[in-house]
Amino acid sequence: MSIHVYQTFEIKQEKFKEAIENLQEIKKYRNEQYDHDLEVLIPITGADYTYAILATYEGLAEMEFQDRKMFDDEEYLKLVGTFFLEHVVQGTMVTQIYRGINKKVSSKDEKKSE
Numbered sequence: 001m002s003i004h005v006y007q008t009f010e011i012k013q014e015k016f017k018e019a020i021e022n023l024q025e026i027k028k029y030r031n032e033q034y035d036h037d038l039e040v041l042i043p044i045t046g047a048d049y050t051y052a053i054l055a056t057y058e059g060l061a062e063m064e065f066q067d068r069k070m071f072d073d074e075e076y077l078k079l080v081g082t083f084f085l086e087h088v089v090q091g092t093m094v095t096q097i098y099r100g101i102n103k104k105v106s107s108k109d110e111k112k113s114e
Helices: 012-033 060-071 076-089 108-113
Strands: 003-010 039-042 048-057 094-099
Touching: 003 060, 012 039, 012 048, 048 060, 060 076, 060 108
Parallel strands: none
Antiparallel strands: 003 048, 003 094, 039 048
């Protein structure tokens, strides 16, 4: 069952160009070095300067394993540290974790007809 980690945050307006470049580096690094898919989402509507990262993992165990690897990686910590300390407005990050639904649940009527 897939796990989706959705993180939103506001980028400092005066650091916009640097933040976007840093986000692109983080996306490239994580997609190349770790076993999950990372997308950077930019706003089309809604609050300007509120961006999101969407990471998709095969399951909870894989998410925990990949997170452990990332936080043992000095190069990654430097990239992410720069991003969150210099480019994100403090207190604006929100992290949500979702799981995908893979199997259709049969209703009682469908079970009787089988």
